[in-house]
Amino acid sequence: MRELDLSSESFRATTGRYATGVAVVTATVDGIDHAMTTNSFTSLSLDPLLVLFCVERDSRFHEAITATASFSISVLPASAQPAARWFAERGRPLIDQFSEIPHVRGVQGSPLLSAALCWIECSISQIVTAGDHDIVIGAVEHLLVSDDDDEPLVFWKGRFRALPGS
Numbered sequence: 001m002r003e004l005d006l007s008s009e010s011f012r013a014t015t016g017r018y019a020t021g022v023a024v025v026t027a028t029v030d031g032i033d034h035a036m037t038t039n040s041f042t043s044l045s046l047d048p049l050l051v052l053f054c055v056e057r058d059s060r061f062h063e064a065i066t067a068t069a070s071f072s073i074s075v076l077p078a079s080a081q082p083a084a085r086w087f088a089e090r091g092r093p094l095i096d097q098f099s100e101i102p103h104v105r106g107v108q109g110s111p112l113l114s115a116a117l118c119w120i121e122c123s124i125s126q127i128v129t130a131g132d133h134d135i136v137i138g139a140v141e142h143l144l145v146s147d148d149d150d151e152p153l154v155f156w157k158g159r160f161r162a163l164p165g166s
């Protein structure tokens with residue numbers, strides 16, 4: 001066991017040992033589709049049904065999510081690693097960022113990535129500021145699952161992975 005200093009690098013190196021899934025959160029504002037790769041997505045409450053993700057306050061997606069009433073989550077399979085990288089790239093063009101990414105439109109209007117394992121459409125219930133991020137809490141409006149049995153995309157120690165044996 002080694003104690004690290006309390007720097008952001010040590011924080012990333014430590015919390016990065018917690019393996020997560022990877023999702024793309026989408027929101028449509030004034031007809032423009034916004035998206036962000038996220039691994040902070042998590043289920044929050046069963047009664048009522050709530051989920052959350054965290055968004056850096058100093059990001060383009062933060063501007064979008066604070067200007068809309070709804071968002072959608074697409075949980076990615078291992079095969080969607082290129083999409084995960086694309087929607088994590090700062091400075092990518094906003095317009096037409098979905099042109100190469102197969103998607104359909106959810107009931108609430110934001111894009112759902114066709115390759116995903118499941119999709120969750122939410123209305124925004126609450127936004128809580130916490131340090132340099134906001135916690136966005138969504139009330140679940142629609143739950144959709146794929147009938148394919150694809151393996152999930154995993155993020156661990158700062159790298160995309162597939163489950164061993166998949």
Ligand SMILES: Cc1cc2nc3c(=O)[nH]c(=O)nc-3n(C[C@H](O)[C@H](O)[C@H](O)COP(=O)(O)O)c2cc1C
Pocket residue numbers: 022035036037038039040041053054055056059060061062084087088089090091155
């Ligand atoms: C695996 C992974 C997970 C990420 N999770 C988050 C997250 O939960 N919250 C966040 O604000 N940024 C997260 N990011 C960074 C954003 O995806 C990225 O900064 C953002 O999409 C940049 O685009 P924007 O400037 O248009 O918002 C993550 C990046 C990666 C590669």
